[in-house]
Amino acid sequence: LVSTISNMNSEVIRPVMIGHFGLRTTPERFEAMIKWHVDFFGGRVVLKNEKAAFIAYDDEHHRLVIVQDPGHAVISNKHSASGIYHIAFTLNSLADLVTSYEQKKAKGIEPHWPVNHGMSTSMYYFDPDGNEFELQVDNFATAEEAHQFMATAEYAQNPIGVDIDIEEFTRRVATIQMGELDLL
Numbered sequence: 375l376v377s378t379i380s381n382m383n384s385e386v387i388r389p390v391m392i393g394h395f396g397l398r399t400t401p402e403r404f405e406a407m408i409k410w411h412v413d414f415f416g417g418r419v420v421l422k423n424e425k426a427a428f429i430a431y432d433d434e435h436h437r438l439v440i441v442q443d444p445g446h447a448v449i450s451n452k453h454s455a456s457g458i459y460h461i462a463f464t465l466n467s468l469a470d471l472v473t474s475y476e477q478k479k480a481k482g483i484e485p486h487w488p489v490n491h492g493m494s495t496s497m498y499y500f501d502p503d504g505n506e507f508e509l510q511v512d513n514f515a516t517a518e519e520a521h522q523f524m525a526t527a528e529y530a531q532n533p534i535g536v537d538i539d540i541e542e543f544t545r546r547v548a549t550i551q552m553g554e555l556d557l558l
Contacts, residue, residue, distance in 0.1 A: 395461060396439045399503050404442040406502045411438055413481045414499065414507065448503050460498065460506035468495060471511045472547045475540065488543065491535035492528075493520040 399407045408427045412419065417431035428436040449455050465471050475497055485497035496510040514520040523529055
């Protein structure tokens with residue numbers, strides 16, 4: 375029997391957005407993970423019980439679930455193991471990135487790597503379990519401009535980008551109009 379629905383279109387159906395992601399932690403780190411992620415995302419706990427906490431930071435029912443699992447151990451060095459490398463979230467502007475940095479810093483959450491990737495400016499953070507989160511701002515007005523930049527020899531020679539002095543970056547964003555700011 376051949377399904378007529380599967381034959382309707384040969385194009386792969388694409389997701390419309392990332393709905394949420396889940397993290398597994400130990401019971402010992404459960405509360406610290408909840409606090410860190412609520413502070414990091416400016417979120418709220420929608421539901422918490424003895425097994426999991428569901429966190430939202432916008433109008434979605436939840437964007438993150440943290441599950442405590444006594445049968446699993448935290449990997450001490452996630453970057454030496456296979457798995458998800460990092461999860462990136464886009465902010466609207468460099469001013470938002472700086473404001474977010476200052477808000478998180480006031481709560482003891484500091485980036486381990488501020489970097490200008492060329493097509494985006496980013497700050498990378500580790501949560502208490504060593505999961506890596508990136509906050510980024512697009513450096514180009516359109517996706518097409520970013521795609522064009524990524525096709526250049528300049529980008530091919532250094533696809534990682536250049537490290538940012540976070541205090542200098544914060545000062546410049548705070549004092550220079552966005553249209554005059556050249557961070558590349």
